[in-house]
Amino acid sequence: MEPVLWVRGRMMPLVRDDVDTDQIMPKQFLSRVERDGFGEFVFHEWRRDPEFVFNDPRFSGARILVAGSNFGSGSSREHAVWGLQQYGFDAVVAPSFSDIFTGNCAQAGVVPAVVPPELCRSLQAAAERDPDSGVELDLTTMRVMWTGGSGTFHLDDQVREVLLHGLDDVALVLGQLDVITQYERARPAWMPHLDVSVVPGAAVGPDAGTTP
Amino acid sequence: MGKTLAQKLWEQHLVDRIRGRDLLYIDLHLVHELSPQAFGGLDIRGLPVRRPAATVATMDHNVPTGDRSAPLRDPLAAAQLDLLRRNCATHGVPLFGLGSHRQGIVHVLGPETGLTRPGITVACGDSHTATHGALGALAFGIGTSQVEQVLATQCLLVNPLRQLAVEVDGALPVGVTPKDLALTVVRLLGFGGATGYAVEYRGAAVRALSVEGRLTLCNMSAEAGARVGLIAPDDTTLAYVRERRFAPIDEAWREAERDWRALRTDGDAAFDRVVSLRADEIEPTVTWGTTPAMSVPVGGRVPKPEESPNGNQAEQALDYMGLVGGERIVDLRLDRVFIGSCTNSRIEDLRMAANVLDGRKVAHGVKAMVVPGSVPVKIQAEQEGLDEVFRRAGFEWREPGCSLCLGMNEDVAERGERIASTSNRNFEGRQGAGARTHLVSPAMAAAAAVTGHFVDVREV
Structure with a gap:
């Protein structure tokens, strides 16, 4: 993943709390087995409403979504983050995010910037006032700057670390394989273990066992 | 100072610290068909699944619940299921897929098989993974990238969680179920109110719950925003696990029993936050809005926007639900009833509903379906x-799966339909675009089915 040092662009205000991932990426698109092509399905239902902010041409091309508290709640579907990213967002700014959504953002390289509710409202107002004005989130200084003001945003330290250095968590953990192997040697005997070759009823392939 | 149960489990599974994050070993990784991209990631890296014998797959989210002898009608679902079969075959991962006598919702299958057990860590690409904490496990819901991480390394990089105790004293009144307790806890904590916390459920009312009731309670930790929910193992837990198909046996069981009995929060452990409630005061509960925290007792009324802390949001919710506020809950007429989901599809849930139904008929115009949580649940019920x-x-008596909880398969509600559902989420469009979900217990759902509107199950 590429390091993310800053994000700059125009804002789109989404004035609503508790936006859940069922809204961001409705279930009918979770059957797709690809990792790309989700952008067009973002907020699929809400976009049927001509008044919905995603249909407002003033905000087309926005790169920063300024949302309400508890954004990304509910289902763990990472497809929600992929969709937002592939639609064109590099960051979501909100007073709070769900835990899993925050983690998913970090993995995808989207910045889940936490700001106090007042600051969030100021940003939304600024976007409404002047949709062409931009905002910058600097991950080095943790400052948010826009036409008419500036403030501080918060990122979980570890999320920031992942984004700033473009860390690949799988590679990072694979670097510790010897420690993991050592840990494994001392595990108790009662841990779950299901070997396909010896357990009846657990099958691989299409002919999964049908007899108890 | 003492430690909480979650902290002890965390420490027992701590492999390393990497750049500020804790690396936890995952003892059981449950997989379903919605994370093919994670296997795709492994393939790109040229990596195997590190511990196929600690990885168990099933098919639940996207499976048909009707006739299974015919080929799948949805080509995307068929391709997704087929890809899971191929990925499991390639990597030697045991799969309880369609046709298997153990197929079922991943959060039903884990506990029911005995694969989920006290003292372990569980990960699954699903937010309701907290369910497994009911047995005294530390269970994490994760996204697809983290599924790839666990497949590749059998470990998970995580941030420490704060500790929240939910103390439930007293006893649940007759007719009040674990689901009503769960809905009440979510209302108290707020939707997302436990974000960043591990929730330990404690107190006499929790200890009195069966394992199935505990699974229902821990399941809805996700609705409060908690990634982890758990209950200390006790005699009830051990008796449940012991008779499971894949439970440890002989010497391993004796060792397990010794280890598991030590799994409890120390008397002098400090929680970051404690929330207390009395079980005696809980009533059969119905959600009225579009978050699981928007609920009232069945005897109550739908709140008006001005009575809600966030008036705008309440107004949006009421608008979606086709309500204005002020309606009596018992006056809400229903089009559909769904009994199922990882919250309420186990044998005790079905017994509870059947007990209410016995000898009665579903009201005219109401479509009602039961979707057992797994093949073993279905067989036992039969x-x-x-x-x-x-x-x-x-x-309708259907085949096991997630079904109308999220409406990924063909079980979808129609626009404008009002549904009494035993699932966990009443989000807009969750059960179908424009469909209106009210979350209730299996007993309340059955009572609503026969009367055609909500009714206090204690009066049926």
Whole structure:
């Protein structure tokens, strides 16, 4: 993943709390087995409403979504983050995010910037006032700057670390394989273990066992 | 100072610290068909699944619940299921897929097989993974990238969680179920109110719950925003695990029993936050809005926007739900009833509903379905004759899966339909675009099915 040092662009205000991932990426698109092509399905239902902010041409091309508290709640579907990213967002700014959504953002390289509710409202107002004005989130200084003001945003330290250095968590953990192997040697005997070759009823392939 | 149960489990599974994050070993990784991209990631890296014997797959989210002898009608679902089969075959991962006698919702299958057990860590690409904490496990819901991480390394990089105790004293009144307790806890904590916390459920009312009731309670930790929910293992837990198919046996069981009995929060452990409630005061509960925290007792009314802390949001919710506020809950007429989901599809849930239904008929115009959580649940229910009770009442008796909880398969509600559902989420469009979900217990859902509107199950 590429390091993310800053994000700059125009804002789109989404004035609503508790936006859940069922809204961001409705279930009918979770059957797709690809990792790309989700952008067009973002907020699929809400976009049927001509008044919905995603249909407002003033905000087309926005790169920063300024949302309400508890954004990304509910289902763990990472497809929600992929969709937002592939639609064109590099960051979501909100007073709070769900835990899993925050983690998913970090993995995808989207910045889940936490700001106090007042600051969030100021940003939304600024976007409404002047949709062409931009905002910058600097991950080095943790400052948010826009036409008419500036403030501080918060990122979980570890999320920031992942984004700033473009860390690949799988590679990072694979670097510790010897420690993991050592840990494994001392595990108790009662841990779950299901070997396909010896357990009846657990099958691989299409002919999964049908007899108890 | 003492430690909480979650902290102890965390420490027992701590492999390393990497750049500020804790690396936890994952003892059981449950997989379903919605994370093919994670296997795709492994393939790109040229990596195997590190511990196929600690990885168990099933098919639940996207499977048909009707006739399974015919080929799948949805080509995307068929391709997704097929890809899971191929990925499991390639990597030697045991799969309880369609046709297997253990297929079921991943959060039903884990506990039911005994693969989920006290003292372990569980990960699954699903936010309701907290369910497994009911047995005294530390269980994490994760996204697809982290599924790839666990497949590749059998470990998970995580941030420490704060500790929240939910103390439930007293006893649940007759007719009040674990689901009502869960809905009440979510209302108290708020939707997302436990974000960043591990929630330990404690107190006399929790200890009095069966394992199935505990699974229902821990399941809805996700609705409060908690990634982890758990209950200390006790005699009830051990008796449940012992008779499971894949439970440890002989010497391993004796060792396990010794280790598991030590799994409890120390008397002098400090929680970051404690929330207390009395079980005696809980009533059968119904959600009225579009978050699981928007609920009232069945005897109550839908709140008006000005009575809600966030008036705008309440107004949006009421608008979506086709309500204005002020309606009596018992006056809400229903089009559909769904009994199922990882919250309420186990044998005790079905017994509870069948008990209400016995000898009664589903009200005219109401479509009602039961979707057992797994093949073993379905078989057991049939052995007990519950399927007949449901069928005679006018319910459809279907094959196991997630079904109408999220409406990924063909089980989708229609626009404007009002549904009494035993699932966990009443989000807009969750059960179908424009469909209106009210979350209730299985007993309340059954009572609503026969009367055609909500009713206090204690009065039926």
